[in-house]
Amino acid sequence: MPKVVFIGSDGEKQDLDIPVGNTMMEAALDNSVAGIVAECGGACACATCHVYVAAEWAAKIPGISEMEDALLDAAQSRQSNSRLACQIEMTADLDGLELQAADNEA
Numbered sequence: 001m002p003k004v005v006f007i008g009s010d011g012e013k014q015d016l017d018i019p020v021g022n023t024m025m026e027a028a029l030d031n032s033v034a035g036i037v038a039e040c041g042g043a044c045a046c047a048t049c050h051v052y053v054a055a056e057w058a059a060k061i062p063g064i065s066e067m068e069d070a071l072l073d074a075a076q077s078r079q080s081n082s083r084l085a086c087q088i089e090m091t092a093d094l095d096g097l098e099l100q101a102a103d104n105e106a
Helices: 024-030 055-060 066-074
Strands: 003-007 013-017 050-053 082-084 097-101
Touching (some): 024 097, 050 055, 055 097
Parallel strands (some): 003 097
Antiparallel strands (some): 003 013, 050 082, 050 097
16 A cells, blocks of 8 residues: 655654545545644645645655635645645555645644
């Protein structure tokens, strides 16, 4: 099973096994990653699953949609590597992906 390194907003690092097809948001919720609130449940409607993608992975994940981009514009502390975890689906090619949760609870 592919793995993802998730760093919570509290700095805790977790190596998570993620089934192919699950979203990073689902994985974060299933593993209680600090900072991932996911108020909308993955509908790309709230930006409370805001994450930062490690630089070496940015080009390997699918592109950002207009809706996700608009939500991130309203998110706290947006950076060039910001994404919504609900919009990143696990694939075998993403084995080793590293994500840092933004402070979505602030």
